[in-house]
Amino acid sequence: MTQTPSPDLLATAGGKAARRLLPILIALLFVNYLDRVNVGFAAPHMNPDLGMTATAYGLGVALFFVGYVVLEVPSNYLLYRVGARRWLARIAVTWGLAAAAHALVTGAGSFAAMRVLLGIAEAGLLPGILFYLTLWFSGPQRVAVLGVYYVAVPLSTALGGPVSNWLIHHGTSTFGIEGWRFMFAVEGLAAVVLGLVVLRALPSTPREATWLTPQEREALERSGPAREAGEHRSFLAALRSPVTIRLAGIFFLLTFPMFAISFFLPLVTAALPRGDNANALSLVTFVPFTLGAIACWVWSRRSRTRGLRPWRFAAPAVLAGLAVLICSYAGDSFPLLMLGVSITAIGIYAAIPIFWSIAGESLTGAAAAAGLALINTVGSLGGFAAGYFTGWLRDLSGGYQAPFTAMAVCLILSGLLALTTSASHREPVTPISPP
Template sequence: MTPVDPDPVEASAIRKVAVRLVPFVALMFFINYLDRTAIAFAGPNGMNADLALSAAQFGFASGVFFIGYILLEVPSNLALHRFGARRWLARIMVSWGVVAALFTWVGNAESLYVLRFLLGVAEAGFFPGAILFLTQWVPARHRSRVLALFYLAQPLTTVIGAPLAGALIAGGDGLFGLEGWRFMFLGVALPAVVVGVVAWFYLPDRPADARWLDAREKAWLTAALEREAAETAGKARHSGSVRHALVDGRVWCLAFVAFGFIYGLYALAFFLPTIIAGFEAGAGQEFGVWETSLVTAVPYLPAAVVLYLWCRDATRRGVRTWHVALPAVVGGVSIPLALYAGSPAATIAVITVTACAIFAGMPNFWTFPPRFLHGAAAAAGIALINTVGNTAGFAAPYVTGALADLTGSYHVPMFGVGALMLLSALLMVRVSRAARTDAVTTERTSR
């Protein structure tokens, strides 16, 4: 059913949240994703050679981040629920900025592993905390559009961040006696500290604290969100219980859907620059750091456009299961096809389709957990989904690198990525059917 047009107070309130709040949280996400993936730009641009890293070692260093991240994800999100987003998100940003700056002086593979692990510890809870924070500000009918604006930061991190990283590597080589890749680590770390300090003063914890909302807008937002929370609590099996949220089958099913999407995302993010380096060898061409960063950014600009248009359609129609499942199918089929494209241009074109699919599905995916989770259960459930999903962040780069070393090509690991994304599509259909069955059972019980 197509949503009705909002009244003027509703439209004004949502517009102000979209303008005043979402871009700042998206900026935080931009810096977050850039810092965690900076290693992908450093690796083929001097770090792997200087630290004598094999593909498997680079993959392990890329993925070990997620061990620390996963261990503290749920506790961090529960702390955010208790202490408030403003304090906790600001604390997370400053912590990871300090750790990220230490990569400037990494000396060997072992110290790289330690710093990547600590970076994961420092960043734990940011993404699910940001999702939880935004859902506490935006009623369900507007979440797809708002989460799309937030999620644009991820593909734009590569569109803007890849050339930025390339410029820092090329332009910073020799500055302060540092290799270019070391200067790049320093350059992308410092903004996290600065923005983290600003977040402490800028972010309001709830609509009632927002000075940029008038009294009517505050009242409407507060009432709408409280009404939705009450309705969700009435439908929930566990009435906000953290314990039951952690064993809810729907939560775990969504967690494995996220695993497939995130596996595909990080397989691309960490190895696309390396795959591009293979183009050079195969075609007898040589790209500079700047050219490589621009080629790396190519798939992500159309991905940002498709993300926005797909989520706009989801907002207009109401988010349906196929808004998540169909992108998973497209990504699962397209990514192995990139191996047979026959030319660098064709390969990048197919990878672009994969990137569009991954980024189109994820914002709509995150509208599903708040449909049956609220309060502390939402904090725990969303964190658990993100935790399980992000185990793919460890598995994807490590398994991809290890299989590439073992087989001498990226064929086997890329077929694995495709299979996992197709599994995500099947699981999304399954959890949707289970939700419909639960709704029918609840309705019959209430009669």
């Protein structure tokens, strides 16, 4: 009979893994989301230069998710087969090149083509990393790790906004080209550099980690979720699971408003009376999403010490939905817009790590690779809807009140639907040492 690894040994091994792996994975997620949403920072300058309407811009943004959706599950299957190190490095290098190539767009057609290419190159990254984490951290540890890891998403907007705006405003004076082209090139090439770092420094499994002792490697291998008994035993079974389908629906309703705000907030701010002030745009991205990063960490910390329950996702999701309604009635009030976006960011980013913790506990082994990929794929359809539908509603209604109302409905529904699910882990969990 196989002996269960001691908790102390697992805690030590998990702490080492967190300190070694999380800085690289957080950097990947940060640059990935920045390269996905920096088009929003470019839009106030790029759209007039290229003669694009809000609908054309929204369609181009939405088309990113076409290739992404089609290739998400196959990409995660290949990661499962060939190993995380090589596959994640491949994704980072190809998405970085595609992101940098946005500097070459000349109109709505080439912009749409580049967005499709970026989605194809990037497919599989997030679910691949989520599956990768299941190989290293057991259920009690995973909640703690996800809370730290997912802070990178709101920070990519909070810090990426000022950085992107600086690149845009200084690109012309440095190289004599449009600043938004310079921004795309610099931020895309950052992903290429990260891909090379991943290829050199990221072990695919605990067995390859030379910085672990043999006892620690064995402990992680024997206790990893990939080896735990679970409801789903095969890749295809996970795709048909009612649990996976329900979670995918919840995530769709969450990602629609998340991406809509990321893609269109700069345009909303630019339409305000003071919207031509670059400091206003930096402020409306930095403050709300910094608060979102703090909420992400604090709420996941409370959840990992007091147990995972559906209401821990539902409460911040519904709060975010109610806050979006503030944005819909902000009118020309910059302070009211700032208040609404801040509370919305707090709610959305507090909910995300709780969602992925619950999803990760529901699937194991190959089923985790398949199920997490499918959930993220359906969530990506929310990104598609956010891009096209938000732009279409804006042009149809002549303002952003209707799009904000649609976002509110989605967030509230996601929270209510989560209350009909049962969390697989209801017991308090023990945090690992912080990375």
